[in-house]
Amino acid sequence: MKLLFKLIGTILKLGVYACIFLTPVLGVWLASSLAAFSNRSTLLSVIAGVFLFPVLPLLWELWSSYKRRKLGKSSEQTLTWGDRLTIRTLVINFVAISGLLAWQPSTSFIALSTRGDWMLGAMQGQHIEVTRQSLFKIAGGLEWLYNALNKNPYEQYDDGSNKIKPEPQPNRKPIDLNPSKNAWAWDGQGLHPAIVNMQANVETSIDSVAKYIVSKESDPVLRVKALHDYVADRIAYDAESYFAGVYPPQDAETVFRTRKSVCAGYAQLLEALGKAAGVEIVYVVGDARTQTSDLSGQGHAWNGVKVNGQWYLIDPTWDSGYVSREKGFIKNYRTEYLMPPPEVIGITHFPKDPAWQLRANPINQGEFLRQPMMRPKFFADGLSLISPQRSQVDTKTDAVINLANPQKRWILASYRPKGSSGSQNCGQPVQDSQISCPLPNSGSYEVSLFTSTEAGGNFRYVGRLEFNKT
Known part of the structure; x- marks a missing residue:
């Protein structure tokens, strides 16, 4: 012993x-x-x-x-x-x-x-x-x-009264990230006609707007689009408060009245409109990686919506436009974040509650950070990333990006030293499956991708990777 x-x-x-x-x-x-x-x-x-x-x-x-x-x-x-x-x-x-x-x-x-x-x-x-x-x-x-x-400043606007959680969805098929056509991309669709034709006398209250939308749209999917479009179109992002880090009230009634808010207000108003319209919409908080944020992202708020028994995610804030310190809020309505597949929105949005990833197998925060920062439009354009498969990689020469481009989109790449404001194009737009970006000196660089259907068309941002040239 x-x-x-x-x-x-x-x-x-x-x-x-x-x-x-x-x-x-x-x-x-x-x-x-x-x-x-x-x-x-x-x-x-x-x-x-x-x-x-x-x-x-x-x-x-x-x-x-x-x-x-x-x-x-x-x-x-x-x-x-x-x-x-x-x-x-x-x-x-x-x-x-x-x-x-x-x-x-x-x-x-x-x-x-x-x-x-x-x-x-x-x-x-x-x-x-x-x-x-x-x-x-x-x-x-x-x-x-x-x-x-890294506390999320927008959690304070969630009063906790909504205890809804998405049910497990084990039969959800994984999204094909290289599709020939995506219904969720809403290609060519602008604002819902009900929002375009809405008269001023309708916009007297949240209930009035919701009832009007219900009366004009019977299809449950398009009704959600109309609710999303109203918030994305009518609300201006409060860039001044965002950069100051001091936020005025973000409740739905205040936002409806002032027509101005940060992400919390957008999400609160969409939730309130959904409740008034009989649509199940909830407030979701977490981290989000933007075009200007680092790999970790920052606190954010968006929405979950239940349509035909299936949960989806919506971000009316990001679909309303974008901000800069120099210009403030620039209105730019789009539908990138209107019910995209979970694997697509999950590249830029990481909810605090893993259930709101809506994935069959939720990822952890480390996996979220390692994902290359591609936006929904990247996949909506039929593109898929072959390499690199990480958000940040090393290179001894040029920044090289390999991708599948079956729809022959025109791709423009630009680079800038990390932390700087000025960027330079890597060359002329190409339809190739390989993008090569000559980096001038050793250092850390952000390489951004933009796509268009025409060589001389309007190029839209679709994603970013970081390269450390040694």
Whole structure:
């Protein structure tokens, strides 16, 4: 029995030592992933890791021994040399990891989730993939820190009275991301006629507008489109409040009266219109990645709607136009975010409640961050991305994007240094399946894609990828 207890104690002790000595590895992984994400030298991070263990703990031990001898303390120490080295390693690396997390708490999770496998490069194989997924699973352990530091300001407008959740939909077929035609793209359809022809005397109340739409449209799908179109067309985005970070009341009645709001107001008004029209529409919150945001995105609010027994997602805010600091709100009605497939809207929208992903198999936040930031129009144009399959990748030469383009859309690419405002075209519009963008110098770049049916037509933004040129 004593031998058994001794064996268990030895195993536990070895386990503790292993965990302690793994802390330098975790520190190097975190530091190098942050370096890879920001296009800095990962080698320096590895060298720093060697310094943290064993160099710095050994130097600490030598200095401590020197001080003891100088002070004449020759008595035997309580802890062994190995125990002292272990504790010093733990303390030094705990301080180093804590410092990194305190320095860049949110970015740490993003870096580990998107570039935590940088050391695997382009290697393929079953064992490589298992290692890659294991690294990303470990990275998920920091999701709580990211969420704790990135509060969604639009959650406060959800009073919690609506407890509706979408039912599981196991029979939902996965969307074909390279279709020849998508009904959800609403190609060529403008504002619903009921919205175009609505008289001013109808717009006296939310109930009046809802009853008018119900009287003019009997088809349940088109009725939802009319409700969406009213909000997307009639409400102007409150760019001033958004950039100031101070929001006026966002309740449906206020938004209906002022005709101005941020995303919360758009979603609240659509929910209220749905209730008045007898359509099941709910308020959804989460993160969304925009054309101007980084990979993680920012707090946002949108809607879920139930049509013919099936749940869909709608974003009337993004379908109303866009904003810039220089010009404020620019009205630009469209239908990209009017009930697209879950796998499509789920590239840019990540709801707080996984049920509102409406996917048969919901993804986690790390998977969301790793998705290339393609918009619904990219898929509506029949395009599919072949490579890269990640939101951020490294390159030593040009930024190269391979895609399937069966409908021969004209594609224009532009690049800009990450964080800058000016962009330059990568060349002339092409109908090819490969886009090559010469990047002038080493650095981090955002490469944006635009499509059109004509070479000299109006090109619309369809997606973005990040390239780190080393």
